[in-house]
Amino acid sequence: MRFDILTIFPQAFDSYLKESILKRAQKNKLIEIHIHDIRDFSKDKHKKVDDVPFGGGTGMVMTPQPLYDSITFVKKKNKGPVIFLSPQGKIFTQSKAEKLSKKYDELILLCGRYEGIDQRIRDTLIDEEISIGNYVLTGGELPAMVTIDAISRLIPGVIGKEQSHIQDSFSKALKRKKEYPHYTRPKTFKGMKVPEILTSGHHEKIKKWRESKLK
Numbered sequence: 023m024r025f026d027i028l029t030i031f032p033q034a035f036d037s038y039l040k041e042s043i044l045k046r047a048q049k050n051k052l053i054e055i056h057i058h059d060i061r062d063f064s065k066d067k068h069k070k071v072d073d074v075p076f077g078g079g080t081g082m083v084m085t086p087q088p089l090y091d092s093i094t095f096v097k098k099k100n101k102g103p104v105i106f107l108s109p110q111g112k113i114f115t116q117s118k119a120e121k122l123s124k125k126y127d128e129l130i131l132l133c134g135r136y137e138g139i140d141q142r143i144r145d146t147l148i149d150e151e152i153s154i155g156n157y158v159l160t161g162g163e164l165p166a167m168v169t170i171d172a173i174s175r176l177i178p179g180v181i182g183k184e185q186s187h188i189q190d191s192f193s194k195a196l197k198r199k200k201e202y203p204h205y206t207r208p209k210t211f212k213g214m215k216v217p218e219i220l221t222s223g224h225h226e227k228i229k230k231w232r233e234s235k236l237k
């Protein structure tokens with residue numbers, strides 16, 4: 023999967039995407055992430071990317087020119103849909119992550135800042151608008167990272183096969199959001215014991231116990 027991210031805050035991605043499992047996935051050529059600074063496309067003498075809203079009101083709006091030019095530039099290399107991360111978008115779910123990961127090899131993610139983007143860009147260049155939840159953030163950068171993470175881990179080889187999404191409690195195969203309690207070594211931690219059944223080796227009994235503990 024190829025992701026192209028459009029942002030005015032490219033450094034925001036350094037922390038997460040250059041570490042963790044997604045770093046290995048990039049090294050192993052399972053995913054490709056290209057980050058573009060919208061400001062680099064501004065034709066304004068001060069590289070401005072925002073302006074006051076016509077009709078008045080509070081806050082700033084991202085101007086169309088840098089958005090138009092940066093999106094048009096990225097579309098030459100990435101043939102996937104342009105997804106705008108916004109609190110007004112359709113809620114992003116596990117099912118949506120699965121659909122996007124199956125349907126596309128390439129995605130363009132547009133991160134907004136300020137109060138939003140000029141409506142003419144929305145009307146002409148945005149294919150989908152996605153929200154990661156009903157809350158407002160200072161930018162679409164965290165939502166873009168959440169989206170990339172959720173989609174990438176569904177690509178075969180990105181996460182270890184023992185944790186593969188096929189047996190993930192949140193996957194469609196299981197069709198439920200339930201999970202049983204997990205324990206690991208040591209058997210006793212600060213006096214708290216691991217349920218004995220789990221260390222008994224009785225696989226059938228363990229299966230039954232886990233089913234009884236689903237939450």
Ligand code: 4FD
Pocket residue numbers: 107108109133134135136137138139152153154155156157158159160161162165
């Ligand atoms: N819930 C989300 C996405 C972006 C965001 C922004 C309009 C504000 C929350 C467009 C207004 C983008 C989300 C940036 N906050 N803030 O997914």
